[in-house]
Amino acid sequence: MSVKGIQMRTVIRKLASAGFVAVALLAGCGADDPASLVESAKSYLAKNDRDAAVIQLKNALQKSPDLAEARFLLGRTLLESGDLAAAEKELRRASELKYPFDQVAPSLARVMVLRGANKKVLDEFAKAEVTSPQSKASLQSSIGHAWFATGDAKAASGAFDAALAAVPGFPPALLGQARLKASEGDAAGALALADAAVAKVPTYIDAWQFKGDLAGGMGQFDEAMAAYRKALEIRPANAAAHARVVALLLRQGKSEAANEQLEAMKKVAPRNPQTLYLQALVNFRAKNYAAARDAIQQQLRAAPDNSLGLVLSAAIDFHTGSYAQAEASLQKVLQRAPREKFARTMLVNTYLRTGQPARALDALKPLLPTFDTDSDVLALAGEVYVQNGDTAQAGSYFAKAAALDPKNPDKRTVLAMLRISAGDGEHGFRELQDIAAVDSGIRADMALIAINTRQGKFDAALGAIAALEKKMPDKPLPNDLRGAVLMSKGDLAGARKSFERAVALDPADFTAATNLAKLDVADKKPADASKRFEGILAKDPKNVQALIALAELRLRAAAPPDDVVGLIGKAIAADPTNAAARLALVTYYVGAKQPGKAVAAAQDALAAMPDRAELLYALGQAQQAAGEPNQAIKSYNKLAQARPGSPVPYLKEAEAQIASKDYDAALQNLKKAIALKPDSLEAQRAIIGIYLAKGGVAEALTVARTVQKQRQKEPIGYVMEGDIHALQKAWKEAADAYRKGLANVAATELAAKNVAALRAAGNTAEADKFASTWIKSHPTDREFRSFLAESALVKGDFAAAAQQYKAMLEDRPDDAVWLNNLAWASGQLKDPKAIEYAEKANKLVPNNAAILDTLGVLQVDKGEVKRGIESLQKATALAPNAPGVRLNLARALIKDGQKDAARKELEVLAKLGDKFSGAAEVTKLMQGL
Numbered sequence: 001m002s003v004k005g006i007q008m009r010t011v012i013r014k015l016a017s018a019g020f021v022a023v024a025l026l027a028g029c030g031a032d033d034p035a036s037l038v039e040s041a042k043s044y045l046a047k048n049d050r051d052a053a054v055i056q057l058k059n060a061l062q063k064s065p066d067l068a069e070a071r072f073l074l075g076r077t078l079l080e081s082g083d084l085a086a087a088e089k090e091l092r093r094a095s096e097l098k099y100p101f102d103q104v105a106p107s108l109a110r111v112m113v114l115r116g117a118n119k120k121v122l123d124e125f126a127k128a129e130v131t132s133p134q135s136k137a138s139l140q141s142s143i144g145h146a147w148f149a150t151g152d153a154k155a156a157s158g159a160f161d162a163a164l165a166a167v168p169g170f171p172p173a174l175l176g177q178a179r180l181k182a183s184e185g186d187a188a189g190a191l192a193l194a195d196a197a198v199a200k201v202p203t204y205i206d207a208w209q210f211k212g213d214l215a216g217g218m219g220q221f222d223e224a225m226a227a228y229r230k231a232l233e234i235r236p237a238n239a240a241a242h243a244r245v246v247a248l249l250l251r252q253g254k255s256e257a258a259n260e261q262l263e264a265m266k267k268v269a270p271r272n273p274q275t276l277y278l279q280a281l282v283n284f285r286a287k288n289y290a291a292a293r294d295a296i297q298q299q300l301r302a303a304p305d306n307s308l309g310l311v312l313s314a315a316i317d318f319h320t321g322s323y324a325q326a327e328a329s330l331q332k333v334l335q336r337a338p339r340e341k342f343a344r345t346m347l348v349n350t351y352l353r354t355g356q357p358a359r360a361l362d363a364l365k366p367l368l369p370t371f372d373t374d375s376d377v378l379a380l381a382g383e384v385y386v387q388n389g390d391t392a393q394a395g396s397y398f399a400k401a402a403a404l405d406p407k408n409p410d411k412r413t414v415l416a417m418l419r420i421s422a423g424d425g426e427h428g429f430r431e432l433q434d435i436a437a438v439d440s441g442i443r444a445d446m447a448l449i450a451i452n453t454r455q456g457k458f459d460a461a462l463g464a465i466a467a468l469e470k471k472m473p474d475k476p477l478p479n480d481l482r483g484a485v486l487m488s489k490g491d492l493a494g495a496r497k498s499f500e501r502a503v504a505l506d507p508a509d510f511t512a513a514t515n516l517a518k519l520d521v522a523d524k525k526p527a528d529a530s531k532r533f534e535g536i537l538a539k540d541p542k543n544v545q546a547l548i549a550l551a552e553l554r555l556r557a558a559a560p561p562d563d564v565v566g567l568i569g570k571a572i573a574a575d576p577t578n579a580a581a582r583l584a585l586v587t588y589y590v591g592a593k594q595p596g597k598a599v600a601a602a603q604d605a606l607a608a609m610p611d612r613a614e615l616l617y618a619l620g621q622a623q624q625a626a627g628e629p630n631q632a633i634k635s636y637n638k639l640a641q642a643r644p645g646s647p648v649p650y651l652k653e654a655e656a657q658i659a660s661k662d663y664d665a666a667l668q669n670l671k672k673a674i675a676l677k678p679d680s681l682e683a684q685r686a687i688i689g690i691y692l693a694k695g696g697v698a699e700a701l702t703v704a705r706t707v708q709k710q711r712q713k714e715p716i717g718y719v720m721e722g723d724i725h726a727l728q729k730a731w732k733e734a735a736d737a738y739r740k741g742l743a744n745v746a747a748t749e750l751a752a753k754n755v756a757a758l759r760a761a762g763n764t765a766e767a768d769k770f771a772s773t774w775i776k777s778h779p780t781d782r783e784f785r786s787f788l789a790e791s792a793l794v795k796g797d798f799a800a801a802a803q804q805y806k807a808m809l810e811d812r813p814d815d816a817v818w819l820n821n822l823a824w825a826s827g828q829l830k831d832p833k834a835i836e837y838a839e840k841a842n843k844l845v846p847n848n849a850a851i852l853d854t855l856g857v858l859q860v861d862k863g864e865v866k867r868g869i870e871s872l873q874k875a876t877a878l879a880p881n882a883p884g885v886r887l888n889l890a891r892a893l894i895k896d897g898q899k900d901a902a903r904k905e906l907e908v909l910a911k912l913g914d915k916f917s918g919a920a921e922v923t924k925l926m927q928g929l
Contacts, residue, residue: 033063034060034061034063034064034067034070035060037056037057037059037060037063037070038056038057038060038067038069038070038073040056041053041054041056041057041060041070041073041077042073044056045073045077050077050080050081053073053077054074054077054078054081057070057073057074057077058074061074066097067097068094068097068098068099069094069099071090071091071093071094071097071099072090072091072094072099072103072104072107074090075087075088075089075090075091075093075094075107075108075111076091076107078090079091079107079110079111079114081237082237082238082239082240082269082272082274083271083272084111084114084115084273084302084303085115085273085302085303087107087111088108088111088112088115091104091107091108091111092108095108101128101130102130102131102132102135103135105125105128105130105135105139106130106135106138106139106142107138109121109124109125109138109139109142109143109146110138110142112124112142112146113142113145113146113149115303115305115306116149116303116305116306116307116308116336117305118145118146118147118149118150118336119146119150119336121142121143121146122143122146122147122150125139125142125143126143133166133167134166134167136162136163136166136167137163137164137166137167137170137172137173138163138170138172140159140160140162140163140166140173141159141160141163141170141172141173141175141176142172143159144156144157144158144159144160144163144173144176145172145176145179147159148176148179148180148183149337150336150337151337151338151339153180153183156176156180157177157180159176160173160176160177160180163176164177169196169200171197171198171200171201171204171206171207172197172206174193174194174196174197174200174207175193175194175197175204175206175207175210177193178190178191178193178194178197178207178210178214179210181193182214182217187214187217187218190210190214191211191214194207194210194211194214195211198211203234205231205234205235205238205240205241208227208228208230208231208234208241209227209228209231209240209241209244211223211227212224212225212226212227212228212231212244212248213244215227216248216251221248221251221252224248225245225248228241228244228245228248229245231244232245236268237268237269239265239268239269239272239274239275240274242261242262242264242265242268242269242274242275243265243274243275243277243278245261246258246261246262246265246278246282247278247281249261250281250282250285255282255285258282259282262275262278262279262282265278266279271302272302273299273302273303273306273309276295276296276298276299276302277295277296277299277306277308277309277312279291279295280292280293280295280296280299280309280312280313280316281312283295284312284315284316284319287319289316289319289320289577290576290577290608292312292316293313293316293317293320296309296312296313296316297313300313305332305336307333307336307337307340307343310329310330310332310333310343311329311330311333311342311343311346313325313326313329314326314327314329314330314333314343314346314350315346317329317611318346318349318350318353320577320579320609320612321579321609321612321613321614321615322609322610322611322612322642323350323353323354323611323613323642323643324611324641324642325610325611326346326350327347327350327351330343330344330346330347330350331347334347338366339366339367339370341367341371341374341377344363344364344366344367345367345376345377345380347363348360348363348364348367348380348384349380351363351645352383352384352387354613354642354643354644354645354646355643355645355646356644356645356646357384357387357388357389357645358388358645359644359645360384360387360388361384361385361388364380364381364384368381373404374404375400375401375402375404375405375408375411376401378397378398378400378401378404379397379398379401379410379411381394381397382394382395382396382397382398382401385397395415395419398411398415399415401415402415409435409439409441409443409444410441410443412431412435412444413432413435413443413444413447415431416428416429416431416432416435416444416447419431429448429451432444432447432448432451433448436448436464436467436468437467440471442468442471442472442477445464445467445468445471446468448460448461448464449461449464449465449468449481449485452464453484453485453488458485458486458488458489461485462482462485462486465478465481465482465485466478468481474505475505475506476501476502476503476505476506476509476511476512477502479498479499479501479502479505479512480498480499480502480509480511480512480515482495482498483495483496483498483499483502483512483515484515486498487515492519492522495515495519496516496519499512499515499516499519500512500516503516507535507536507539508536508539508540508543510536510543510545510546510549513532513533513535513536513546513549514532514549516529516532517529517530517532517533517549517553520532521553521556526553526556526557529553530550530553530554530557533546533547533549533550533553534550537550541570541574542570542574542575543574544571544574544575544578544580544581545580547567547568547570547571547574547581548567548568548571548580548581548584550567551564551567551568551571551584551588552584554567555588561592564588565585565588568581568584568585568588569585571584572585576608577608577609579605579609579612579614579615582601582602582604582605582608582609582615582618583605583614583615583618585601585605586598586601586602586605586615586618586619586621586622587618589601589622590621590622590625595622595623595625595626595627596626598618598622598625598626599619599622599623599626599628599631601622602615602618602619602622603619605618605619606619611638611641611642612642613639613642613643616635616636616638616639616642617635617636617639617648617652619632619635620632620633620635620636620639620652620656621652623635624655624656624659629656629657629659629660630660632652632653632656633653633656633657636649636650636652636653636656637649637653639652640653645676646676647672647673647674647676647677647680647683648673650669650670650672650673650676650683651669651670651673651680651682651683651686653666653669654666654667654669654670654673654683654686655686657669658686658689658690663690663693663694666686666690667687667690670683670686670687670690671687674687678710679707679710679711681707681716684703684706684707684720685720687700687703688700688703688704688720688724691703692724692727697724697728700724701721701724703720704717704718704720704721704724705717705721707720708721708741712744713744713745714745714747715741715745715747715749715750717741718737718738718740718741718742718744718750719738719741719749719750719753721737721740721741722734722735722737722738722741722750722753722754722757723753725737726753726757726760729760731757731758731760731761732757732761734753734757734760735754735757735758735761735763738750738751738753738754738757739754742754746778748778748781748783748784748787751770751774751778751781751784752783752784752787754767754770755767755770755771755787755788755791756791758770759791771784771788780811782808782811782812785804785807785808786804786808786818788800788804789801789804789805789808789821789825790821792804792825793821793824793825798825798826798828798829799825799829801821801822801825802822802825802826802829802831805818805819805821805822805825806822809822814844816841816844816845816848816851817841819837819838819840819841819844820837820838820841820850820851820854822837823835823837823838823841823854823855823858824854827854827857827858827861834858835855835858835859835862838851838854838855838858839855841854841855842855847874847878848878849875849876849878849879849882849885850875850879852871852872852874852875852878853871853872853875853879853882853884853885853888855868855871856868856869856870856871856872856875856888856889856892857872857888857892859871860872860891860892860895865892865895865896866896868892869889869892869893869896869898872885872888872889872892873889875888875889876889876905883909883912883916883918884918886905886908886909887905887909887918887921887922889905890902890905890906890909890922890925891925893905894925894928894929899929902925902929903926903929906922906925906926906929907926909922910922910923910926
């Protein structure tokens with residue numbers, strides 16, 4: 001062999017390694033006119049060499065773009081290769097160039113079916129006429145598949161019959177009939193028809209894939225895999241067969257093998273929509289939502305109407321909280337297939353998650369006639385009716401679901417819980433206990449624990465936890481639950497032991513670590529609390545919950561901002577789609593008075609998780625804090641789109657508009673909130689405020705009276721009416737409103753306001769008489785006595801105040817606040833027991849600035865000036881921004897002759913100027929030094 005020959009082989013080998021063998025060979029043929037290139041392509045197609053054929057056809061079209069035959073052949077070849085979007089484009093161009101309809105129509109209809117555009121297929125081709133038997137068989141088969149996909153089995157059967165009449169034994173029509181048989185539950189008949197199709201054309205890949213689908217549906221995984229492998233053997237680059245193998249491996253839980261198969265698929269079809277779909281699915285299952293979203297968006301760009309892609313896209317959005325986007329994708333699927341169960345149930349759950357139970361019910365109703373024996377759908381119906389407030393109907397659906405699936409403990413558990421909520425506690429509890437006794441799962445146990453704890457039946461809850469522990473002796477959960485119940489019971493030492501046992505079983509148990517940290521903080525051991533989360537992070541440095549919890553502890557400890565932000569930043573880097581981490585950063589910046597950074601953090605979060613409601617809310621809050629009300633309003637508008645059934649966006653938008661004094665626009669949004677939630681007190685209060693700001697007293701009173709009708713046994717509506725009159729200083733009308741309320745509900749707030757209104761009107765005797773009567777009929781109403789005492793203090797009636805505090809302390813002798821106030825009132829009365837009251841309060845609650853201030857003043861008055869100064873210095877250190885306390889200290893220092901020390905305290909107060917109500921005294925004292 002010559003050196004030249006060796007060199008040529010080396011060049012060809014290098015070209016082959018780069019995937020350019022076809023190009024190298026074609027370059028040597030010398031024929032470059034379009035007709036010759038088309039003929040060359042046909043010869044490659046005859047040899048099943050599609051890659052070479054595509055190159056030749058593209059070369060021909062580069063020279064002659066309007067060559068209809070080249071367009072048709074390229075479209076059909078791309079169809080067989082799986083590049084559906086490009087195939088449809090070329091076939092439509094061939095049709096525009098008047099290539100024979102008989103040949104274009106069958107291929108175009110097939111590619112559209114494969115792309116999921118079934119309705120378009122029926123619109124374009126259902127009434128189309130072709131002449132050749134082969135074309136008719138092919139076109140009618142595609143039409144049949146389109147009818148089948150849109151739910152019309154009768155029309156589908158007619159189309160397949162027409163195809164078989166044109167060409168007896170036509171494999172795609174046989175396969176269509178097989179799919180119909182399978183949908184009717186006739187697996188044997190379906191398999192026989194698929195076998196007939198394979199017998200007719202042994203290399204018919206679609207039939208092999210269907211055989212695999214059929215076997216997989218019956219749980220015959222080995223047979224399914226064998227059929228899919230046969231399809232791959234026929235055509236190794238077949239993306240659909242690769243996709244089925246990946247999906248089957250995922251279904252079997254063989255994630256590693258599935259990933260290997262996916263990598264093989266990516267080598268042969270990297271841009272195929274099915275490849276992108278499966279990549280998205282694998283990422284979704286791994287909870288890598290950002291990567292999953294990127295892959296599914298690429299898939300949908302190639303196949304925008306693909307139902308599987310749209311549903312997976314919706315699932316990704318649902319799990320990341322982008323509910324508006326999820327809804328849009330699901331609606332798109334349901335427009336074409338209204339009874340598609342998975343898409344419709346996800347839409348129902350989307351509405352439930354976003355607080356739109358009425359829309360959830362509307363979305364559910366189309367499922368009920370078709371799936372009236374589907375226990376899962378019936379259970380979902382029960383949940384929907386619960387959220388719509390119809391517990392009777394909910395109970396009926398849960399009962400049907402449980403009857404259809406009697407071994408399902410979850411459905412029985414929900415039914416039992418409904419019975420308890422409906423008042424049939426005995427029956428419901430017994431049912432839960434029966435379920436818990438036989439079910440290896442824990443839902444019934446958890447329900448028993450939760451309900452007993454909520455009802456304050458702590459011993460019963462602990463008994464249920466003991467039963468649960470027998471099911472999972474080596475798990476931390478029972479100890480976590482026991483600790484929580486013991487905390488509710490007030491047994492903090494027992495709770496700590498339970499949480500420590502949970503950590504011993506699982507050092508990474510975040511629940512136990514969090515509760516132990518709370519106990520540590522309560523015991524004033526913040527360093528121990530931090531160690532809890534540091535221990536988790538030592539084993540799992542990317543634990544988002546631990547990072548956020550540690551950041552919160554560092555913030556409480558006044559750590560440097562970089563430390564706090566750094567920890568939150570690590571949490572975001574660990575999981576960019578974790579909303580809690582993103583919100584923690586926004587919240588930190590708002591609290592740190594850095595609203596600009598808060599806005600930027602919220603915007604970054606929304607870029608990672610578009611339309612996430614809590615992030616839109618946080619952005620609006622940050623923009624308001626940054627003084628950007630117009631931008632906040634835009635964010636709340638987007639929030640309204642993401643949460644169409646919630647009044648919150650309109651309330652927040654109104655809040656921003658009120659801040660901008662745009663009262664008319666605010667009123668419109670508040671009315672929208674009322675339309676969604678007619679008894680929204682927040683909206684009603686804001687509306688009253690706007691009416692009063694505009695002088696609309698009558699309109700404000702109308703709103704208050706509406707509240708009274710809505711909440712007849714609550715004081716709030718009458719309080720609103722009375723307060724509106726009080727603002728106008730119409731004291732008689734105010735008192736009348738409060739008394740009208742008292743006729744409906746005996747509320748302390750109304751009683752106190754009635755006394756205040758009567759006194760303001762000058763009817764002191766009537767006020768005192770009412771107060772005396774109220775105390776006699778409500779002897780344990782400490783809140784009312786507290787109101788009387790504080791009112792007396794404000795008026796300087798120290799004897800009356802002391803009388804009330806002494807009466808209250810008879811029932812609760814260790815109330816430090818009441819003791820402190822009694823001490824002050826008694827001191828003004830020169831009662832020698834005043835200092836005794838203050839000392840007792842200080843002993844009960846040491847290191848409280850208000851109590852130390854009272855004690856210090858009383859000590860000074862008693863002549864114990866040094867002790868008084870010591871108490872007042874402690875109080876000032878505890879409350880450095882309380883000018884009244886500092887002034888008391890200055891007075892004491894002057895009395896003790898410490899003029900320089902007094903001057904320092906007074907200079908601090910002098911800087912406050914007129915902001916301090918005691919400014920005149922400060923000036924006078926400084927002049928006297």
